[in-house]
Every structure is written in structure tokens, then in C-alpha cells.
């Protein structure tokens with residue numbers, strides 16, 4: 001059984017009427033926000049806004065495999081599962097739209 | 098299909114929570130109230146991520162200061178490489194964009210039985226959940242002679258602000274050929290590489306304006322992290338200027354004498370022109386008073402939710418906690434704060450909690466255009482925060498990579514402070 005962690009999995013919990021929709025992509029993107037501005041600005045560290053889902057995914061996979069050398073992004077990518085990479089790429093790509 | 102189990106799980110948690118939160122429901126409030134004490138890196142991050150989470154939460158942030166001065170990059174200020182004002186960050190965006198109620202007061206006491214926080218102005222705040230992020234305090238009588246008055250003569254500059262300005266003034270007025278002394282406290286303390294970064298950057302300032310000056314580091318330890326990288330850089334950039342004495346050579350610093358600006362070790366007395374004395378540390382005073390610390394002086398927490406191991410319903414993040422392998426850094430405080438905010442939000446809503454990603458990167462300057470970095474990830478293992486991946490710059494790293502890291506550090510500061518303060 002694959003754990004159900006697909007982004008967009010909506011958990012409606014009708015507690016005090018509030019609908020909570022925790023989004024794994026958003027939570028993972030919070031990690032990226034410690035270094036990458038998610039409003040598209042920033043210097044010194046490249047922006048990841050506007051790259052598109054596929055480029056984000058392939059960049060993360062390349063850092064994970066050390067095909068692109070950078071020890072910070074290598075550590076970040078190594079700590080992410082394939083599903084998490086897909087989920088954060090989808091979320092970050094949607095921010096650029 | 099598969100999400101059904103999760104849904105059920107979510108509902109179950111939610112049902113469990115209804116009982117826990119019934120007092121606030123009885124009072125007819127629609128939203129859970131979370132009070133965050135301390136608007137530093139950890140506290141401001143928790144407040145922001147809770148306020149922007151999918152769960153409806155009323156967030157109140159209690160912080161006495163109108164503007165926060167970052168310790169990170171304060172060594173650049175000490176070296177004259179950055180204006181003091183560039184280290185300051187206000188709370189306007191957190192209030193306006195995120196709807197956080199920011200109260201500029203100190204929290205005086207916590208009543209965990211009544212779920213209230215008393216403020217210095219006499220008012221009281223009720224909470225459903227409390228987050229405490231008070232940073233560090235200095236241990237009393239850790240060094241004989243180092244009291245409040247001594248701090249004004251031999252500054253620590255380990256909380257950025259007036260202390261940093263005082264140390265900068267002293268460095269500026271120091272005569273060429275003077276001795277700048279740095280006293281490094283025993284572990285654990287805020288930002289392990291920072292004393293050596295400070296020595297490096299002050300050396301770069303001396304090299305340009307007081308080339309005959311010397312720097313002496315009196316350490317409470319016998320070795321330090323990335324020692325090879327630092328010592329290589331000191332030899333390359335500032336040959337003969339920086340001397341580091343481990344505790345095994347000096348017997349450790351035991352006392353200071355502010356009248357003569359002297360630092361006393363077991364075997365010798367060192368008279369300084371400028372003395373930067375960083376005392377031993379513990380969790381911020383409020384954590385001590387509220388019974389959130391153990392005999393170590395720091396706060397034990399659950400490594401998944403960051404809930405206190407001593408007081409249920411109270412969460413702690415940042416320098417004040419027993420972080421296991423996580424060092425006391427702004428990056429760690431920010432990373433813990435996000436995990437804590439997501440855990441609280443999930444708990445309040447009874448919704449799914451995703452595995453947290455805890456991370457640390459510190460960019461450390463060896464010279465204005467020579468910086469190195471580390472990248473460490475952590476996971477909760479057997480109730481402790483364990484290091485799982487650890488990468489650090491090597492001695493032999495090329496100058497171009499180091500120059501790039503110094504530029505990346507600027508980008509990090511910009512993105513990071515935006516992440517914390519909005």
C-alpha cells in the first residue's frame with residue numbers, strides 16, 4: 001500500500017465548522033522559503049518561481065544524484081522522497097502562475 | 098480509497114480534540130486561540146505559519162521590542178561591513194498581512210492550570226495553545242566578576258542590539274596594536290561557529306584599519322566545528338593575527354576583572370584593549386520561571402510536535418530547547434517553528450500531519466568574500482532529534498565557490514528574514 005500523501009488530498013474535518021486542508025506541497029515549500037523567496041525576488045540564491053513543474057522536478061533529482069554539484073541542495077533533495085519531490089514541485093510551480 | 102483511512106484517522110483525532118477544546122467552544126469562540134511568547138526567529142515564524150495555515154486560528158504574538166535585531170550578520174556589522182539598521186526587522190507585515198495581534202509587552206508569568214499568560218502591564222491573555230520561544234539567558238555567576246555592570250565594559254554582544262553597538266564602538270576606538278580578546282563559553286551555546294566567524298571578520302576590519310592589532314580567543318573547549326576550515330582561512334587571510342587557546346592550555350576562563358579589562362584563567366591573566374566575553378547560557382528566564390526547563394537549564398520537548406515534556410499544551414522552539422543534534426541557530430529555530438506550527442494546526446483541526454523536514458544551514462564568513470556553509474538534516478529518532486545527513490564545505494574548496502557562497506549568504510539573509518517577518 002502506497003501511503004496516501006498525494007497533494008490535494010483534502011481532509012475535511014468539520015470541527016467548529018472550519019475546513020482544514022493541509023497541503024503537503026505547501027508545507028514542503030515552507031522549507032524552501034528559508035532560502036528561496038517565494039515571491040519571485042531575491043539575489044545570490046536563484047529564484048525557483050516560474051521554473052515550471054518539470055524543471056523543478058528534474059533539478060531536484062539532479063541535485064539528489066549529485067549530477068548538479070551543490071552540497072546544500074544535495075542535502076535538501078536527499079531528504080525528500082520521490083512523492084515529496086513531485087508534491088513540492090507541483091506546489092511551487094503553481095505559485096508562479 | 099486509500100485516503101479513507103486517513104480521513105477516519107483525522108476524524109478520530111478531531112473527536113478526541115473536541116473534548117480537549119470544549120472550554121473554548123463553551124465560551125462560543127469559533128477559532129482556537131494560540132498565544133506565542135517571544136517574537137524572535139522561532140516565535141515570529143510559528144506565529145506567521147499558524148496564521149497562514151488552513152486551520153482557522155487566532156494568533157497573538159507577545160514581544161517587548163518594536164523591532165528585532167538579527168544576531169546573524171551582526172558580525173558583519175561589527176566589522177564595519179553592514180549598517181546597524183540593516184539588521185532590524187519590524188512586525189508590521191505580521192500584523193497587517195497575516196492578521197496577527199502583536200502586543201509589545203513582556204510576558205511576566207504563565208499559569209498552565211488556567212491557560213493564561215500574565216503580561217508586564219498587568220493584563221492577561223487566555224490561550225488554547227501556548228508557544229514559548231524566549232531564546233537564551235546568561236547563567237548567573239558563570240564567571241566571577243561578570244555581572245550586569247561588567248557587561249557594559251566587556252560586552253557579550255550575543256543578543257544583537259545595544260550590546261553590538263557597544264562592542265563596535267570599542268573596536269573602532271581601539272588603538273592599533275591593541276589586543277581584542279574573545280571568551281568562548283562552554284557548550285551548548287547559541288550559534289557554535291559564531292565566535293570564530295566574529296574573530297575572522299574583526300580580523301578583516303583590523304587588517305585594513307589597525308594592522309598591528311591581535312586577536313586572542315580563549316575557548317572553554319579543546320576543539321571546535323570546522324576548525325580546519327577556520328584555521329586555514331586565518332593563515333591565508335590574516336597570518337599571525339589570530340591566536341586560539343583551547344581550555345587544555347589555559348585551564349579555562351574562571352573570572353574577569355572589568356576595572357583592568359582582564360580575563361583570568363587558571364594559569365594566567367590576560368589584559369585586553371577590548372574584551373568580548375560571552376558567558377555560559379541557558380533557556381530564557383520565562384522558561385525557567387514557568388517550570389519548562391529541566392536540571393540542564395534547557396527545555397525538554399517532544400521532537401515531533403515540540404510540545405513541552407514537562408507542561409502539556411505548551412510548545413517550545415528555538416534556542417531554549419534541548420535540540421539533540423540540532424544546534425542553536427536561527428535556521429534551526431525557523432525549521433522547528435514550521436514543524437511546530439503545522440503540528441498544532443493539524444491537531445487543532447484534527448487533520449493529517451505530514452512528516453516534518455528539519456534542516457540547518459549556516460553560512461559562515463571567513464572574510465568578506467570568503468564564506469562556507471553546512472547543510473544538515475534531522476529526524477526524530479527514539480524521542481531525540483538526530484542528524485541524518487551532514488555536508489560541510491571542505492578546506493580545499495576553491496576561492497570561486499567561497500566567493501559564490503558569500504553572495505548566496507546575502508541572498509539567504511534576504512529570503513530568510515522575509516520568511517520570518519513577512
Ligand SMILES: Cc1cc2nc3c(=O)[nH]c(=O)nc-3n(C[C@H](O)[C@H](O)[C@H](O)COP(=O)(O)OP(=O)(O)OC[C@H]3O[C@@H](n4cnc5c(N)ncnc54)[C@H](O)[C@@H]3O)c2cc1C
Nearest residue numbers: 135137138139168169204231232288415416425426427428
Ligand atoms: C553573533 C551571532 C551570529 C549568529 N549567526 C547565525 C547565522 O549565521 N545563522 C543562524 O542560523 N543563526 C545564527 N545565530 C543564532 C541565532 O541568532 C539564534 O539561534 C536565534 O536568534 C534563535 O532564535 P530564538 O527564537 O530561539 O531566540 P531569539 O531570536 O533570541 O528570540 C527570542 C525573543 O523572545 C523575546 N522574549 C524573551 N523573553 C520574553 C518574555 N518574557 N516575553 C516576551 N518576549 C520575550 C525576546 O525579546 C526575543 O525577541 C547567530 C547568533 C549570534 C550571537
